[in-house]
Amino acid sequence: MSEIKIVVAGPRGRMGREALQLVKNTEHFTLVGAIDHKYGGKKVSEIEGLPNLDAPIYTDIEACFSELQPDVLIDLTTPEVGRVHTEIALQYGVRPVVGTTGFSKEDLETLSKLAEEKGIGAIIAPNFAIGAILMMKFSQMAAKYFQDIEIIELHHDKKLDAPSGTAAKTAELISTVRESKKQGHPEEKEIMQGARGATYDGIHIHSVRLPGLIAHQEVLFGGNGQMLSIRHDSFNRESFMSGVKLAVETIMKIDLLVYGLENIIE
Ligand SMILES: NC(=O)C1=CN([C@@H]2O[C@H](COP(=O)(O)OP(=O)(O)OC[C@H]3O[C@@H](n4cnc5c(N)ncnc54)[C@H](O)[C@@H]3O)[C@@H](O)[C@H]2O)C=CC1
Numbered sequence: 001m002s003e004i005k006i007v008v009a010g011p012r013g014r015m016g017r018e019a020l021q022l023v024k025n026t027e028h029f030t031l032v033g034a035i036d037h038k039y040g041g042k043k044v045s046e047i048e049g050l051p052n053l054d055a056p057i058y059t060d061i062e063a064c065f066s067e068l069q070p071d072v073l074i075d076l077t078t079p080e081v082g083r084v085h086t087e088i089a090l091q092y093g094v095r096p097v098v099g100t101t102g103f104s105k106e107d108l109e110t111l112s113k114l115a116e117e118k119g120i121g122a123i124i125a126p127n128f129a130i131g132a133i134l135m136m137k138f139s140q141m142a143a144k145y146f147q148d149i150e151i152i153e154l155h156h157d158k159k160l161d162a163p164s165g166t167a168a169k170t171a172e173l174i175s176t177v178r179e180s181k182k183q184g185h186p187e188e189k190e191i192m193q194g195a196r197g198a199t200y201d202g203i204h205i206h207s208v209r210l211p212g213l214i215a216h217q218e219v220l221f222g223g224n225g226q227m228l229s230i231r232h233d234s235f236n237r238e239s240f241m242s243g244v245k246l247a248v249e250t251i252m253k254i255d256l257l258v259y260g261l262e263n264i265i266e
């Protein structure tokens with residue numbers, strides 16, 4: 001396989017560190033740079049706790065892209081920053097692989113149009129773990145038979161966005177096969193605000209945040225005298241890395257925006 005030149009945004013984050021390790025351990029991946037809001041001018045190897053990689057750190061993404069001309073940006077930052085980074089990457093002809101969550105439907109539409117205009121690939125994946133992709137696909141299958149569904153997503157307490165990108169994507173996939181429905185008692189009232197969670201097309205989503213957790217989701221399907229539950233747990237962030245690797249390899253061969261890894265996994 002030919003060499004893929006990569007820039008990682010968010011290199012000091014929980015996912016960014018893991019992504020640096022993936023790039024370091026993959027023969028045909030080369031880290032040419034990193035984007036951070038601190039440490040501009042330093043090398044990745046100079047930052048405590050980061051792998052021994054010679055690549056320079058930039059605080060200015062445009063300077064980074066013009067000077068290094070990477071093939072791929074891996075973005076693992078925050079919703080606001082990730083959206084801007086993805087747009088700039090597309091403007092510079094750098095293919096974005098985006099794990100950052102919290103994008104709106106409008107963001108996705110705008111970025112998709114831009115990718116099409118520029119004729120380059122982009123992948124935005126709310127979850128890179130294969131087990132999570134299967135959990136979403138199985139949930140979509142089950143929703144044909146069970147229309148009453150509640151999603152419970154559980155994450156570490158440093159997470160910025162709620163609900164998680166995975167929960168939002170799960171609800172979206174389910175709503176492609178399930179007719180819109182208001183669940184629960186028609187006259188139910190929340191005695192405490194938020195007790196019934198968020199709703200997407202009538203599907204209730206509950207977000208749990210606790211120290212000690214990584215990333216977990218359970219989708220509950222209620223039926224007459226029965227309940228089906230489909231659960232996925234990520235116990236570490238290495239669980240996401242085979243999906244990141246697949247996305248980086250795939251993005252070199254596509255020329256449109258793909259939202260969700262389920263669209264590239266056979
Ligand atoms: N798609 C997937 O499979 C997964 C996605 N995520 C998502 O990835 C994102 C990052 O998650 P974590 O690593 O846990 O968060 P984190 O908070 O540990 O890392 C985010 C990093 O972004 C950096 N950052 C902030 N502003 C920046 C800027 N302007 N330029 C460059 N870097 C900047 C921060 O310094 C921080 O190091 C979140 O949106 C999360 O939801 C997390 C796990 C899996």
Ligand SMILES: O=C(O)C1=N[C@H](C(=O)O)C[C@H](O)C1
Nearest residue numbers: 101126127159164165166215
């Ligand atoms: O912030 C996290 O940790 C995770 N974020 C993604 C999401 O919002 O779904 C993926 C995974 O759940 C971990």
